[in-house]
Amino acid sequence: MGNGRLSNVLARQYDRLSERLEKGIDGPRLRTTLVGDLTGRVVEIGAGTGRNLPYYAKAEHVVAVEPSAGMRALVPGKLAGVVPMVEVIDATGEHLPFPDEEFDAAVAFLLLCVVDxxxxxxxxxxxxxxxxxxxxxFEHVRDTGRRGRAQDLATPLLRRVQFGCRPNRRTIERMEATGFAVHLGEPVALRPKPPLSGPYFSGTAIRR
Ligand SMILES: C[S@@+](CC[C@H](N)C(=O)[O-])C[C@H]1O[C@@H](n2cnc3c(N)ncnc32)[C@H](O)[C@@H]1O
Structure with missing residues (x-):
C-alpha cells in the first residue's frame, strides 16, 4: 500500500470497507477466538489499522508489524482499553526485524493473500x-475444481483492484511445507459470499 498521501487515502478506504467485512464475518467473535487466549509475547504481521488489538485479553506484549504508514496512522484510534503493551513497527513479513525464537505466538489476519x-x-x-x-x-485459500480455475484466471486482475489480494494461493500447503502442523477450523462463511474469494478458514499452525 506504500506510504505518503495515497497510503492515507487507501488506508481510510480499507478501514471503511472492513467495517462491512466485520459484519459479514461476525468480526468480534472471530477475532476473540483467534487472539483472545494468546499469552506471552505475540507478533501480529500486517496488523492494518489495528482491528485485532482490542481483543488481546491475555497477551503480555503485542508487536504489531505494518508496512503502510496510512494504516499505522489509524492504529491509535483502536487502542482505547487495550490490555497488553502494544508496539507498532514499520516492517514487512518478509524481513521481520527480530531474533530467532522471540515470540510465543504470531497472528495473520487476511495477510497471506496480499504479501509479495x-x-x-x-x-x-x-x-x-x-x-x-x-x-x-484467518485467511482464504484457492478453491478446488472449476472455482479454483476461475480464481487462477481472475487473480492478475483482482490483485490490482483488491488491495493486492491473490485469491488463488495454496496457503495451507505452503504452511505445511514450511514446517508447521496445521489445524483448520470449520470454513468461515462470509455474508454476502464473495464470488471469487474463498473458502475462508481460521486455524492454528504449530511450529514444528
Ligand atoms: C487485508 S489487510 C488486513 C489488515 C488487518 N490484519 C485486519 O485484520 O484488518 C492486509 C494488511 O497487510 C499489510 N501488508 C501488505 N503486505 C505486507 C507484507 N509484505 N508484510 C506485512 N504486512 C503487509 C497491508 O498493508 C495491510 O495492512
Missing part, C-alpha cells in the same frame, strides 16, 4: 516463533 512472497513470510514467522509456538490465522 508467501514462502518468505512463512519462513520468517517460523524463524521468530519458539518451537511449539502458534501461528493463529
Amino acid at each position: 512472497d508467501l514462502d518468505a513470510v512463512l519462513k520468517e514467522i517460523h524463524r521468530v516463533l519458539k518451537p511449539g509456538g502458534k501461528l493463529s490465522f
Whole structure:
C-alpha cells in the first residue's frame, strides 16, 4: 500500500470497507477466538489499522508489524482499553526485524493473500516463533475444481483492484511445507459470499 498521501487515502478506504467485512464475518467473535487466549509475547504481521488489538485479553506484549504508514496512522484510534503493551513497527513479513525464537505466538489476519512472497513470510514467522509456538490465522485459500480455475484466471486482475489480494494461493500447503502442523477450523462463511474469494478458514499452525 506504500506510504505518503495515497497510503492515507487507501488506508481510510480499507478501514471503511472492513467495517462491512466485520459484519459479514461476525468480526468480534472471530477475532476473540483467534487472539483472545494468546499469552506471552505475540507478533501480529500486517496488523492494518489495528482491528485485532482490542481483543488481546491475555497477551503480555503485542508487536504489531505494518508496512503502510496510512494504516499505522489509524492504529491509535483502536487502542482505547487495550490490555497488553502494544508496539507498532514499520516492517514487512518478509524481513521481520527480530531474533530467532522471540515470540510465543504470531497472528495473520487476511495477510497471506496480499504479501509479495508467501514462502518468505512463512519462513520468517517460523524463524521468530519458539518451537511449539502458534501461528493463529484467518485467511482464504484457492478453491478446488472449476472455482479454483476461475480464481487462477481472475487473480492478475483482482490483485490490482483488491488491495493486492491473490485469491488463488495454496496457503495451507505452503504452511505445511514450511514446517508447521496445521489445524483448520470449520470454513468461515462470509455474508454476502464473495464470488471469487474463498473458502475462508481460521486455524492454528504449530511450529514444528
Ligand atoms: C487485508 S489487510 C488486513 C489488515 C488487518 N490484519 C485486519 O485484520 O484488518 C492486509 C494488511 O497487510 C499489510 N501488508 C501488505 N503486505 C505486507 C507484507 N509484505 N508484510 C506485512 N504486512 C503487509 C497491508 O498493508 C495491510 O495492512
